[in-house]
Amino acid sequence: MIKPWYKQFWPWFLIALPGSVVVASLFTFALFSKNQVSLVAEDYYKEGKGINVDISRLKKADELAISAFLSAQNDTAIFTLDKGELAQYPTLKITFQHRTLADRDIEQMVNADASGRYRLALNEPLTGPWYVEVNAFDGTWALNGRANFPSEDPVELYGQSKE
Template sequence: MVKPWYKQFWPWFLIILPLTVVVWTIITVIVFSQNSVSLVTEDYYKKGKGINIDISKQNVAKNLGLSASAFSDGNAVVIQFEKGQLEHYPAITVMFAHRTLPDRDFSQLLTSDAKGQYRLTLEEELQGPWFIELTPHDQKWLVQGRVTFPSTTPVQLEN
């Protein structure tokens, strides 16, 4: 006697293969839709024009002899600033941008101590690669660079 089709091995084996692909495709679509990466900017033209402005601000910083380096000290980020031709250490806005996680970006207005060190104390220690921009309140110059935290030795920010 021949068994009915639903009691045989091969029909179920042939049904399971495409069904597995469909299930994993649905799972993949759900995971990727909930964890999107926003690496592409929508206003790329304005962003490109802004790069030219940033270069001129960097040139102003070079002409003034400004430079900076950054390192971490536990939960604190210390920025050592060389004021070059400036009369005093200005209050600066420090912008921290994460390479791949834009929701973690933040800015802070900092003032220096007598040695030209700016200290930012955070709730938790910074981890991973960060892009740092230093600008004064009038935004006439710009010093920027990349630092991978934690870093106990000062990393020079490029002009």
């Protein structure tokens, strides 16, 4: 006696092949929609023009002889600013940008303590490659540098002179 088709192995095997592709496609779509890549800028032309503004701010830091050192200890980043020709220690806007994970970027305004150091409290210790930028609160000058954490040696941040 012949079994009905739904009780045989081969029809279900043939249905399972395209069915597994559909399930895998839905899983892949859900995975990539949750973890979108943000490496490509939508308005790359405008960002490219903004680079010239950044370079002029870096040159201004060189003219004022400003430099800084960054050291990270556990969940604290400490900036030591050589204020050069500045009259006082200004408020700084500090930006940490992760190379690939935009959701881990940090941007904060900090003031100097009594010893002239800037302390930035972090949610978690810094690990991996980072681009660090220090700006005057009014945007007149900027320092930047690349750092790989954890690092025992302080990272030097500078203007245009050493790039």
